[in-house]
Amino acid sequence: DPDSGDNGLLLYSLVNNQANEFDIDENTGQIFTVSVAGKAGTFYLEVQAEDQGTRRLTARTTVNVTVDPSSSNNIVVVVLNQKINVVERNIAAVKRVLEGKLAWNVYIIDVYSSEFERKARSSTDVTHVKITAFDEANQEVSAEDVKRKLREQKSNIEIELEKIFSTPVTAAIEEAPADSATPELVATIVLGVLLACTLVAFLVYVLFTIKRKRY
Structure with missing residues (x-):
């Protein structure tokens, strides 16, 4: 199976050093906030997936993260x-x-x-x-x-x-009410919704690309 072993192991990373506001779990692809306090708007994160085979293959996609100003303290x-x-x-x-x-x-x-x-x-x-x-x-x-x-x-x-x-x-x-959500919380909620749709499609795309190139 061309996708077994290291060929099927995907590692994730953020491209262009975007770790000031966000970071990513290299094994799962889960994106989380580092610090978005005082910031609002849409962040465009370029995510890369790379397999660990002898001839390493990569694929990239963009994840849009919206930080709602209503999350402000x-x-x-x-x-x-x-x-x-x-x-x-x-x-x-x-x-x-x-x-x-x-x-x-x-x-x-x-x-x-x-x-x-x-x-x-x-x-x-x-x-x-x-x-x-x-x-x-x-x-x-x-x-x-x-x-x-x-x-x-x-x-x-x-x-x-x-x-x-x-x-x-x-x-x-x-x-303002004391229980106003923090920017990190709202960004995490938005990320959860985005990643549920985006990363699943992303993984399918990466695996399909790897298989197609290896065959």
């Missing part, structure tokens, strides 16, 4: 005195106001009220908007800096929001 919650259904209809405009006054890229992570109010979305005048911010270099801005800027720009933000909602608006700051 620097989430800030802005509380608006508006009904949740009204805020949801105008969330794009709210985002533009926050970005304009904070001078950072703002991501709206969630818009919510209490569990009861989720069922009756026009029943209350309190809505929570969970945000995180990134600077021009796509580096995460700390929660303390975001809150400081929100306090400095509070009056200006409220004036602009009043134009959107056609009513006086107050924008308060509330701490």
